[in-house]
Amino acid sequence: MREILRLVVVLSIICAVAGFSLALVHKVTKAQIDYQQVKFVKEPAVKRVLTGYDNDPIKDRKELEIGKDKYGRPQFLLVFPAKKEGKTFALAMETYGKGYHGDEGVMVGIDVESGKLTGIGITSHSETPGIGAKAVEPSFTDQFKDIAIQEDVKKKSDGGKIEALSGATLTTNGVLSAVNSALKYYKELKDKLIS
């Protein structure tokens, strides 16, 4: 009996010490890990849609909770502000839209002063190569530059300015819905985002 007690006590102490020190290391490194992950995955897209800033948009990012995923984890909207001399003049945010094969991630850049899009970049997709996957090409994404954001962005067939990808209507719709949801967040949360 004493033998078993000893086993349990020793193992518990080892586990407790291990757990405590890991929690400590986790706490110390967490901010840095988040920063690295966001930087590694998102920075290229942020750089594509924002220019002329003198801050680090990754470091100054804001995370706004916009719902929960199916495991009950909070989901965040990532917003990257571009600042010059401390003043935010443009934002980039990543939103998602449903394409032909699952979600498409789109980095949407918005010029705060002129109220126009600075451009978009596709961050993730699983569309058909050669058809829907053409969404990543500049010939498609460049169309979004300088479009006014007062109204929803639309395809030409719906009276808008965006030429749909041929043979990939669903992909185009996915990108548009991502862009429009970014605009919606922007209009709702504008004050919070710029301050």
Added chain:
Amino acid sequence: MSDYLLLMVSAILINNILLAKFLGNCPFLGTSKRMDTAMGMAMAVVFVLTLSGVITWLVQYYVLIPLNIEYLQTIFFILVIAFLVQFVEIVLQKTAPALFRALGIYLPLITTNCAVLGVAIININEEFGFFKTMFYSFSSAVGFGLALVLFAGIRERFALVRIPKPLDGTAIGLITAGLMALAFSGFAGLV
């Protein structure tokens, strides 16, 4: 369904866990000198790997994520696997002595078989659902078993030939495994 078939072919032949992903190489070289030990190890791995893949998946989604301690994944998974192996050992001993005699001595070796922990982590990284996890774990284990048994078949013949002294043992084993990996990479055209 074709999704699952593709996953299976890929896990067994194309991305074979031993020859393309390099998981579980220690037992691969250690237990392949004789056909019967290779068979025993292969069976034990199929059994434990499928079980541990499913259980670690449950641990990840019903314990680690709700408690927000995903960073402890490694430590939890290895403990789950170690306990599972012990548990399987005891259960087999009590309920199926014949099976225990066949697999028993390989079971403790499985805790440190990195294929087991590796597949558990791959399941999470690839964001597989529950059934895909089960399927992928099983297929990977079958791939492991297949490669191990084939390799043992080749290795048994080494006893009959003269091998240059410096190459004898692990060295020739590694080179043979390389040739096998080359042969398996021919399956890449299948999908």
Added chain:
Amino acid sequence: MAFGKEFTKGFWDLLPPFRLVLGLCPTLAVTTSAENGLGMGLAVTFVLVCANCIISLIRKVIPSKVRVAAFIVIAASFVVITELVMKAYFYSLSTLLGIFIPLIVVNCIILGRAEAFASKRGVIDSFADGLGIGLGFTISLTVLGCIREVLGYGAIFGHNIMWESFRPFSFMVKPPGAFVCLGLLLALINFISMRQKAR
């Protein structure tokens, strides 16, 4: 002079993974370049030294029935620390090594040294043993990485060193090349030590 002896045996007498045929998975998987090999080797060294020291310190308190479980918990804790620190400060390396960082915990070198050495010897000896074996492993991995990188990409640590018309031998950086390369290197080491013995 025990310290020196325990330290240097890792470089030849027990040089992993050649003499001590343990830890083959990371050896084969991550040595596609010298940098990856070096990174992996150092990560293993860190875990090995820390785990060896702690296990040696508390070796008298651990009941022998549960020693393996205790070793696993201790090793896994240091692996998680390595994982977190690498993600925080060497992010691109940690994505390259990927799944093989958590797999350090089942690297037989760690548990092997814990069982065979650290659980029986003092802290200083265990430290020397861990450091020596760890650095030996690092050197092996880096050398293997160099060979494969030079032949497979014509570069070393990412710098081109081969002549212009050199055609990279891409077999070397693919999985089969890993096995063959390691096998030949092992044969070479066997050959050298056989010559030494014969003398």
